[in-house]
Amino acid sequence: MGDGSVIPKIGHMKALLGIMAGAGASYGIYKLISGGSFNKTRNKKSASSESRGLKSTETGDIVLHPGSLLAKVSGLEVVRAHRAQCRTVDRASTESTGDIVSKSSGSLEPQHLEMLLSLLQNNHPSDRAEILLTLGNTAAFTVNQDLMRELGALHVIAGFLSDPVPEVRVQTLNALNNLSMNIRNQELIKVYVPQVLELIEMSPVNSDLQLAALRLLTNLSVTDEHQHLLCGSVTLLLSLLVVSNEVLQIQVLKVLVNVSSNPDMMDDIVEAQAPASVVLLFDGRTSPAVLLRLLTFAGNLKAWRPSALVAEDLRRRQDSLYRVLLDQSSQLHSRLVQLLSHPDEEVRAQVARILT
Numbered sequence: 001m002g003d004g005s006v007i008p009k010i011g012h013m014k015a016l017l018g019i020m021a022g023a024g025a026s027y028g029i030y031k032l033i034s035g036g037s038f039n040k041t042r043n044k045k046s047a048s049s050e051s052r053g054l055k056s057t058e059t060g061d062i063v064l065h066p067g068s069l070l071a072k073v074s075g076l077e078v079v080r081a082h083r084a085q086c087r088t089v090d091r092a093s094t095e096s097t098g099d100i101v102s103k104s105s106g107s108l109e110p111q112h113l114e115m116l117l118s119l120l121q122n123n124h125p126s127d128r129a130e131i132l133l134t135l136g137n138t139a140a141f142t143v144n145q146d147l148m149r150e151l152g153a154l155h156v157i158a159g160f161l162s163d164p165v166p167e168v169r170v171q172t173l174n175a176l177n178n179l180s181m182n183i184r185n186q187e188l189i190k191v192y193v194p195q196v197l198e199l200i201e202m203s204p205v206n207s208d209l210q211l212a213a214l215r216l217l218t219n220l221s222v223t224d225e226h227q228h229l230l231c232g233s234v235t236l237l238l239s240l241l242v243v244s245n246e247v248l249q250i251q252v253l254k255v256l257v258n259v260s261s262n263p264d265m266m267d268d269i270v271e272a273q274a275p276a277s278v279v280l281l282f283d284g285r286t287s288p289a290v291l292l293r294l295l296t297f298a299g300n301l302k303a304w305r306p307s308a309l310v311a312e313d314l315r316r317r318q319d320s321l322y323r324v325l326l327d328q329s330s331q332l333h334s335r336l337v338q339l340l341s342h343p344d345e346e347v348r349a350q351v352a353r354i355l356t
Helices: 003-009 013-017 097-101 110-122 125-139 142-150 153-162 166-179 183-202 208-220 224-241 246-260 263-271 276-281 288-302 308-315 321-326 332-339 345-355
Strands: none
Touching: 110 125, 110 142, 110 153, 125 142, 125 153, 125 166, 142 153, 142 166, 142 183, 153 166, 153 183, 166 183, 166 208, 183 208, 183 224, 208 224, 208 246, 224 246, 224 263, 224 276, 246 263, 246 288, 263 288, 263 321, 276 288, 276 321, 288 321, 288 332, 288 345, 308 321, 332 345
16 A cells, blocks of 8 residues: 555544654763674574563464574563454445544554555654554564564664654564564664664663663564674663662663573673662662662673683773672672671572672
């Protein structure tokens, strides 16, 4: 279906779509790091990685496919279309935009997705967030992830990462997050990692923008394939960890746990500049959900064994993560001993594993 047959039918988009998503305002914060990437090839799967995707708002069966990327995602509920996928193509020419957006996201046909993509590019800016929300819900269905890639939707959607409206950027990230649950889609989405990191840097702390961006990075770092793209972002993540709320801390730690499970990333992690206050999070007053992930991260670091020469070089870097958490002068050991009496059994078990 071409644009000429679509545009006359797209009036009153807000009333037709009938869905909105909130987002925080975006302002500047100081730049914490300069980005970087390393061209390394890694094929080993990450054994202790975490990921989180958005849940579809549609009612449907929850299915995880064993061995798939989705099955690797910790705690993710993935909605798969279970209704009939196809209606006759000739009926689409008589369907209005309202008819299309009222369908189940899992039953949209290629021409419907083409219409939504056309609307996204040609409709009034005030409707973009609503259209992106519809596309994001559609992308939550496994059957649509390949189709949207083949239609060129990833490039079109990612183009709105720089939209001036914060709500549009949030819905763009949410749509890319759902699309990233497909390995082939990740190959196209990975080129936007620098933009995603910049959004984290420039957005207000604890904003919806930061949370959506971190969710996307979590999915992209589930396997070793794209973790090297985050090697220059460890300082940013650690700095965010010590100033953010519990929800954002959990998402930051999911990314740090993913990358620290890869031995090839360890040099970049321990050399990163780190706030001294990171060690203060190892405390009984820290929420168990945050503390457990923090202990997993620390356990990954403790499992790394540098040579004496490398350790001595790192020791001279006053503000490195090595000095903050791994050096003999660090407060981490004494804080871990105190956590052996934590009321949460899983926390005590994690601490015991690190200390042995």
